[in-house]
Amino acid sequence: MQHGFFNVVSTQWLLEQFTALGRVAGVESCSLTNAHGRVLAQDIVAKENLPPFTRSSMDGYAVNAQDTFGASESNPGYLECVQEIAIDRLPDFTLHPGQCAALVTGAGLPDGADSVIMVEHTQEMGTGTIEIRRSVAPGENTMLEGEDQAVGSTALHEGRRLRPQDVGLLAALGVTDCEVIPRPKTALLSTGDEIVDVAATPRPGQIRDVNTSTLGALIQRAGGEVTSTARVPDDLEAISTALQSGLDVADLVLISGGSSIGARDHTLTALTRLPQCTILAHGVAMSPGKPTIVATVGETMVMGLPGQVTSAQMVMEVLGLPLLKQLGGEDPDLAPFKATVPAVLTRNIASRQGREDYVRARLATGQSGRIEATPVLGKSGLLKTMLQANGYLRIPAHAEGMQKGQTVTVHLF
Amino acid sequence: MQHGFFNVVSTQWLLEQFTALGRVAGVESCSLTNAHGRVLAQDIVAKENLPPFTRSSMDGYAVNAQDTFGASESNPGYLECVQEIAIDRLPDFTLHPGQCAALVTGAGLPDGADSVIMVEHTQEMGTGTIEIRRSVAPGENTMLEGEDQAVGSTALHEGRRLRPQDVGLLAALGVTDCEVIPRPKTALLSTGDEIVDVAATPRPGQIRDVNTSTLGALIQRAGGEVTSTARVPDDLEAISTALQSGLDVADLVLISGGSSIGARDHTLTALTRLPQCTILAHGVAMSPGKPTIVATVGETMVMGLPGQVTSAQMVMEVLGLPLLKQLGGEDPDLAPFKATVPAVLTRNIASRQGREDYVRARLATGQSGRIEATPVLGKSGLLKTMLQANGYLRIPAHAEGMQKGQTVTVHLF
Numbered sequence: 001m002q003h004g005f006f007n008v009v010s011t012q013w014l015l016e017q018f019t020a021l022g023r024v025a026g027v028e029s030c031s032l033t034n035a036h037g038r039v040l041a042q043d044i045v046a047k048e049n050l051p052p053f054t055r056s057s058m059d060g061y062a063v064n065a066q067d068t069f070g071a072s073e074s075n076p077g078y079l080e081c082v083q084e085i086a087i088d089r090l091p092d093f094t095l096h097p098g099q100c101a102a103l104v105t106g107a108g109l110p111d112g113a114d115s116v117i118m119v120e121h122t123q124e125m126g127t128g129t130i131e132i133r134r135s136v137a138p139g140e141n142t143m144l145e146g147e148d149q150a151v152g153s154t155a156l157h158e159g160r161r162l163r164p165q166d167v168g169l170l171a172a173l174g175v176t177d178c179e180v181i182p183r184p185k186t187a188l189l190s191t192g193d194e195i196v197d198v199a200a201t202p203r204p205g206q207i208r209d210v211n212t213s214t215l216g217a218l219i220q221r222a223g224g225e226v227t228s229t230a231r232v233p234d235d236l237e238a239i240s241t242a243l244q245s246g247l248d249v250a251d252l253v254l255i256s257g258g259s260s261i262g263a264r265d266h267t268l269t270a271l272t273r274l275p276q277c278t279i280l281a282h283g284v285a286m287s288p289g290k291p292t293i294v295a296t297v298g299e300t301m302v303m304g305l306p307g308q309v310t311s312a313q314m315v316m317e318v319l320g321l322p323l324l325k326q327l328g329g330e331d332p333d334l335a336p337f338k339a340t341v342p343a344v345l346t347r348n349i350a351s352r353q354g355r356e357d358y359v360r361a362r363l364a365t366g367q368s369g370r371i372e373a374t375p376v377l378g379k380s381g382l383l384k385t386m387l388q389a390n391g392y393l394r395i396p397a398h399a400e401g402m403q404k405g406q407t408v409t410v411h412l413f
Numbered sequence: 414m415q416h417g418f419f420n421v422v423s424t425q426w427l428l429e430q431f432t433a434l435g436r437v438a439g440v441e442s443c444s445l446t447n448a449h450g451r452v453l454a455q456d457i458v459a460k461e462n463l464p465p466f467t468r469s470s471m472d473g474y475a476v477n478a479q480d481t482f483g484a485s486e487s488n489p490g491y492l493e494c495v496q497e498i499a500i501d502r503l504p505d506f507t508l509h510p511g512q513c514a515a516l517v518t519g520a521g522l523p524d525g526a527d528s529v530i531m532v533e534h535t536q537e538m539g540t541g542t543i544e545i546r547r548s549v550a551p552g553e554n555t556m557l558e559g560e561d562q563a564v565g566s567t568a569l570h571e572g573r574r575l576r577p578q579d580v581g582l583l584a585a586l587g588v589t590d591c592e593v594i595p596r597p598k599t600a601l602l603s604t605g606d607e608i609v610d611v612a613a614t615p616r617p618g619q620i621r622d623v624n625t626s627t628l629g630a631l632i633q634r635a636g637g638e639v640t641s642t643a644r645v646p647d648d649l650e651a652i653s654t655a656l657q658s659g660l661d662v663a664d665l666v667l668i669s670g671g672s673s674i675g676a677r678d679h680t681l682t683a684l685t686r687l688p689q690c691t692i693l694a695h696g697v698a699m700s701p702g703k704p705t706i707v708a709t710v711g712e713t714m715v716m717g718l719p720g721q722v723t724s725a726q727m728v729m730e731v732l733g734l735p736l737l738k739q740l741g742g743e744d745p746d747l748a749p750f751k752a753t754v755p756a757v758l759t760r761n762i763a764s765r766q767g768r769e770d771y772v773r774a775r776l777a778t779g780q781s782g783r784i785e786a787t788p789v790l791g792k793s794g795l796l797k798t799m800l801q802a803n804g805y806l807r808i809p810a811h812a813e814g815m816q817k818g819q820t821v822t823v824h825l826f
Contacts, residue, residue, distance in 0.1 A: 032611060032626060033626075033629070036633060050796070051620065051794075051795075052615065052617075052620065053617060055794065057792045057793070059673075059675055086606075086618070087605070087606045087607045087618070087647070087677065088606040088607040088618050089616070089618035090617040090618040104675065104676070104677060105720070105721070105794070106605070106607055106620070106720070106794065107607075107618075108618050143792055143794050147795060147797075148795045148796050148797050149796075149797075164627045164634065164726065164826075165627060165796065165800050166800065167629075167630050168624075168626050168627035168630075168722060168726070168796055169623075169796050169800060171611045171622065171625070171626035171627075172620070172621055172623045172722075172796060173621075174611060174613075174614070174621055175611075176611055192519070193499075193500045193501040194500045194501040194520075198587060198589055199587070199589050200587075201587070202465065203502070204465075204466060204503040204521070205466070205499070205500070205501050205502035205520075205521050206501055206502075207464065207468075207585070208584055208585055208586075208587055210581045210582075210584045210585045212584070213445060213446075213577075213580045213581050213583070213584035214577045214578060214580060214584075216446070216580075217449035217576075217577035217580045217581075218577045220449060221449075221577065234500070262472055263517070264500065264517060307519070308470075308518070309581060309585075313577065313578060313581075336803065336825065336826070337754060337803040337804070337825060339752030339754070340754065342755055363750045379470045379556055380470070381464075381468065381470045381519065381556050382464075382556055382561045383463070383562075383578065383581055383582050383585060384562075386578035386581070387578055387579065387582060390749065390750040412749065412750055412752055413576060413578070413749070
């Protein structure tokens with residue numbers, strides 16, 4: 001068995017390489033109902049003003065602001081209410097000086113009106129006369145035509161992952177279908193002679209396949225699609241065949257296990273036999289996750305992940321999800337703010353210099369009301385650190401560790 | 414038009430009431446592949462130990478720790494390697510004093526071995542003799558049988574929303590199907606004479622329905638299911654009929670618009686005509702969102718949301734999503750840590766005492782490297798505050814505002 005890695009890189013360097021990879025090929029059409037969470041493959045340009053007409057944002061009276069100037073509780077003004085404006089059609093009359101028109105929230109303003117006085121600041125005098133108890137400024141309590149979105153302006157940009165409010169904007173603009181970037185197709189290979197199907201009863205020495213389930217869920221969370229899954233023994237030919245099957249159908253092939261350098265680690269050999277293969281990294285200066293492989297085979301990405309369950313999940317969190325988002329076409333400048341929580345460390349953590357340590361942490365609100373992070377340490381082959389943790393913290397390569405009482409940034413799972 | 418609310422409550426009070434509502438009725442079976450994001454309706458008890466046998470967590474040699482005591486670089490020990498242990502079956506021999514056995518990560522230990530020495534700390538001497546260059550402690554570099562999960566212990570509790578790592582634990586335990594709580598069925602009613610379908614070309618005075626799209630996406634995000642949608646005019650009988658249709662099929666009926674007190678606000682009347690109706694709140698001391706109605710009709714929940722698009726979304730964020738999670742059976746003690754970001758306010762915000770203000774905010778990393786929150790102010794009828802914001806901050810009812818430079822907690826959308 002040989003140990004050591006020929007191309008150990010930092011996570012930062014690797015993340016920077018991803019931006020050059022571009023996104024998956026093609027576009028697909030998506031209905032508004034299914035658009036939430038998808039990534040736009042086109043700019044959405046407003047074909048009309050939004051709102052399409054100047055609307056009231058309050059229940060009250062449409063007025064010309066000048067007619068209210070000087071009005072107050074002690075010195076009210078009086079206007080003649082000439083009409084009650086219907087909510088669902090634009091008024092077809094013009095408001096003259098001294099007049100007002102009743103309207104509800106959302107109704108359009110007549111010509112001659114530039115503002116709305118809230119009903120709370122008025123009193124009906126019973127003769128079509130309305131007492132005005134304060135003044136309003138021009139534009140007050142109105143939503144101006146085009147204020148939300150002007151006709152011809154770009155409402156949403158290509159690369160935007162659509163949030164609920166973005167879907168609402170599409171609805172407002174009458175966009176019933178839009179072009180989105182296809183979900184990255186992912187093939188999952190779980191390698192290891194000892195790995196059996198979840199439904200199987202393992203005989204002594206065997207264990208059930210965990211990585212297909214956890215990685216599959218993480219892929220869904222990052223907007224990818226699990227296109228194929230396979231369990232593969234520790235055999236070069238079997239891995240080569242499964243790798244080729246994955247390359248044939250997927251934009252990203254994830255291989256868990258077999259990425260280290262040892263008697264049963266065939267992933268690298270299977271990759272380097274392929275003429276179109278370029279190895280971006282074999283070995284990443286992170287713990288857990290050192291034996292990670294990242295490669296391209298033509299237009300397809302391949303990641304070799306550690307077989308250990310916790311290591312595989314951590315590499316997916318740190319490197320796999322950003323890669324999937326890049327392939328999925330999400331513009332990082334338009335991406336949601338990353339959810340992190342600052343917390344006070346409850347104990348010291350030691351760390352070796354020269355590699356980044358990713359330490360799982362459990363969060364709780366301490367007696368002082370501050371959020372406390374307790375490191376959850378344990379072996380990478382056990383599930384429990386991931387189960388007990390809410391997220392992870394990163395110890396930089398140059399640091400020797402972190403101190404109890406220090407404030408750390410916890411990245412939520 | 415009558416103004417004022419008869420039962421204005423705080424958001425905190427209302428959130429506390431939700432816990433008494435229980436969850437939706439019934440359970441359903443879910444396959445492992447679809448389990449991510451679902452809420453367990455049962456405790457999952459481990460039917461076997463995990464790991465099922467004591468495994469090596471490193472490549473190296475299984476040893477009895479005692480045989481390594483005192484070994485060092487300068488004073489190595491020597492052991493006889495009696496066997497190479499297969500990865501996929503348990504060793505059937507016993508290790509005797511002075512012996513070791515080669516094994517890879519994940520392989521089982523033979524009887525007589527209690528620890529593993531890493532291959533990096535050994536040297537093959539070519540005659541079946543292994544030089545040992547450090548000592549190991551009992552248990553070192555092993556994952557003990559049952560260390561992850563002991564047979565008979567509860568692996569995952571009812572009320573847990575399953576994360577990727579939880580799905581992995583189910584896989585490890587051989588749970589191919591589990592009982593989950595049904596997704597809360599939600600009926601969406603969008604009221605207003607002026608509201609037209611997204612696909613329609615509005616005539617002057619009409620606008621397209623936004624709330625069905627945004628609320629639908631938010632419901633999906635909270636694990637609910639949109640069971641029916643309807644656009645309903647401002648007409649008491651039409652609203653009553655649509656409400657009854659919603660009550661017939663849903664666990665939660667959301668009605669946007671018509672929840673204030675005014676000529677076109679029929680939601681409350683439609684509700685109170687139902688004999689089984691209990692109004693929990695009409696009016697919540699929050700802005701935007703004051704005219705919110707929360708009611709029960711028998712076993713079904715009803716929320717009347719403001720019609721204004723931003724107000725409707727904010728009430729969903731603050732009250733609707735917690736309600737959906739409660740109905741969906743998620744145990745708050747087992748819920749993921751809520752994603753908030755502390756940020757420095759870039760300008761003052763005024764606020765009226767006596768109500769909670771929910772202010773949308775845009776986050777950016779400032780020149781100092783600190784995260785800055787800029788309030789995004791605007792009318793509730795416009796979409797743009799929601800589009801520009803990454804989240805919101807809450808100004809408590811007793812506060813008169815917040816100061817520039819103050820650190821605030823931003824709740825991410």
